[in-house]
Amino acid sequence: MFSLASIPNLARNARRFAEIAGILAKYGLAEFLAATDVSFLRDQLKSPAGGELTGLRREERLRLAMTELGTTAVKIGQILSTRPDLVGPEAAAELAKLRDDTAPDAPQTVRRTVEAQLGAAPETLFAAFEDTPIASASIGQVHRARLADGSRVVVKVQHADIEDTIRADLDIAMGLAELAERGIVELRLYQPLAVAAEMRRTILRELDFSREERNLRHFAANFAGDGRVAFPRTYPLLSAKRVLTMEELDGVSVAALAAAPASPEQAERRTRLARNAADIFLEMIFRDNFFHADPHPGNILILPGDRLGLLDCGMVGRIDERTRRSLEDALLAVASGDAAGLTEQVVRLGRLPPGLDRQALAADVEEFVADYAGQAVGAFDLTGALADVSALVRRHGILLPPTVAHLIKVFAVLEGASRALHPGFSLIEVLTPYASKILLRRFSPGEVFARLRRGYRDWNALFESFPRDAAEILRRAREGRLDVRLDHKGLDGTVNRLVYGLVTAALFLGSCLVLSSRVPPLLFDISLFGALGCLAAIMLGLRLLRAIRRSGELGGRP
Structure with a gap:
């Protein structure tokens, strides 16, 4: 209750x-x-x-x-x-x-929010500010504006009282x-x-637009000099927790481009754009450990010069080094058809339930690898494969870390966006070469040196602290203050039963002595306390025996 x-x-x-x-x-x-x-x-x-x-x-x-x-x-x-x-x-x-989609706030409400966040009214901060929003989502709405130098920007304003x-x-x-x-x-x-x-x-985190502003600057720095992709430039002085001002990217969304008919020349262009989009996201994941977590077609623009513009960077994902290496190992295992290696990475990445049947898991993973290993690269259904992996781990009660679950979704959505550009596109065509890139990067001089440097720091810290720690142990031993604590996990129940049995045996033996000595009071020439003590000891012994049988340690499991 x-x-x-x-x-x-x-x-x-x-x-x-x-x-x-x-x-x-x-x-x-x-x-x-x-x-x-x-x-x-x-x-x-x-x-x-x-x-x-x-x-x-x-x-x-x-x-x-x-x-x-x-x-x-x-x-x-x-x-x-x-x-x-x-x-x-x-x-x-x-x-x-x-x-x-959400109904937009009234213009006067938007103006109050901007003034409260930036310290001045929109007409003071901007040369022009459109009251009618171009889009309104659940958290905020977007308005076009123009700066004093003529730059065209968009202003994302959080809905009033939405945070509460x-x-x-x-x-x-x-x-x-x-x-x-x-x-x-x-x-x-x-x-x-x-x-x-x-x-x-x-x-x-999505409610904090200043975090999205930092994400945009982070992405721009990671892809500086890459002519295939652009991120909106941000204006920190015109941004705050509930207001974000950024460059307006002039382009066509992938969703709009996909709806238009395609000539043979356009089909080739769309294939190139789809490959670029996939390659950019894989660079985010496997190179930067920091990725855009919502790559649906509406968030990807086609800019002049066939550059890709990425919008809505409020939802991002980060991968730690250990998780990235496990994902890379899983990718290498899939590429080589190594079912045992893939099983090991699933176990390493996920949170395992008590009593996991590892043999059944290994058999399911082997069947999964066999089902998809024979598919041609061009016909490989990555979305279906990822769905099967999710169903497999769920069937065995394995919980994936949120980052890994988001990545699976990112791959599925990214393949959908790429196929919207080019229906015959398969993300696996771009993903497969990453197996070779992973191996080359792992054995590159820079990566090897980085691992040696990390190892040197760990060993150096150990060697620096060892003499001091050893001296402290010896000093405590000389002073008689050295305590050794042994923690025996799982022995509490056994020790309790041992003590219970000793107490029961002592009660039985003591009661027998009282009986044999005829200690008064007597009933029918039998010591009353002795008889009650023996009876209590017998009942306690039967209870102990029943508990042992229930646990399976007597007459049950070996």
Whole structure:
């Protein structure tokens, strides 16, 4: 049983919580809440899905419910669409359809936000500022403007009060995750509280436009001198936490270009653009360890000179060195058809459930490698392969790190965007040569030197600290203050049983002595205390024997 008062995140937002429960019940998605037995929501949970929803799949009803719940739910759904290992491939595919179009704020509201963030009204900061936005999403809206020097810019302005709304909804999400982790045993494996905390961090980072401004500058520095790609130039003096001013890129979106008919000459151009897009993202991932996490066709522009312009850099991913090397090893294993190597990397990357059947996992991975190893490069379905990998790890209860799950989604979306440009394009054609690039980079003089330098630092720190630590140990030994602590994991139960048995045996022997000595009081010439002690010892011994049998250590497992 759970009480509302035990979950402060829910108690602070009880009205909104009840509204969420009502919408979930409307779409037939309130079983989770019912399982937690929150008594004050019983009336909200009685109604099944309405008649107009009965023909829809559960995944479709989930998408519709999240759309009705608003901005935060849409954002959460979009993040969950990158985690098929958590929600399953069907739900992930459905949640990927969520759109975050939102009605724009009124012009006077936008002006108040700009003035509060930048210290002056838009007409003072800009030579021209268009009140009508060119786009409005869940978090902010975008306005065209012009600087005093004539530069054309776009100004991204956060919706008024959206942060308070999102924080309240995130508090509710954290409360629901806590209820789920405490009350539903089947969900504990998926760590709903940790997943909710990760989503909270991701969404709150998107609310900070100054972080997006830093991301844009980071990408621009990484690709300085690369004529294939451009990122909008930012204006830090005209940007703040809720306002971002950046260069307006003049181009055609990949989505618009894909909708236009293509001549043979255009088909060749689109193939080149698709390869460039794929190659740029692979450079982000395997070279920079820092990548754009939302490469859908609307975020990629085709600029003059066939340069690619990348927009909306609020959602990014970072890979640590260990994860990158494991991903590279997985790629090398797939390229060489090494099922055992791929299994090892899956185990190394993921969080394993208790009692994982490694033999069954290895058999499934071997079957996966056999299914895809024989496919021609041009016909290789990378999106399908990634979906199969997600289904495989989910089937075995393995949880992937959020970064790896995002990468799988990035590859799938990137292949979709590339195929929108050129239907016959396969991302694997660009990905396969990276196996050779990985090996060349690993054995390059720079990489070898970097590894030696890291190793030197570790060994140097060890040699510097060893004499001091050894002297400290000897000094404590001379003074008699050297403590050695042995931590025997898993022995607590055994030690408890041993003590229990000794106490039982001592009670039995002592009671037998009392019986034989006829210690009064006597009943039918038998010592009463002796008889009771023997009876208690026999009962304790039978209880101990029963506990040992239940554990399987006697007459059970060897």
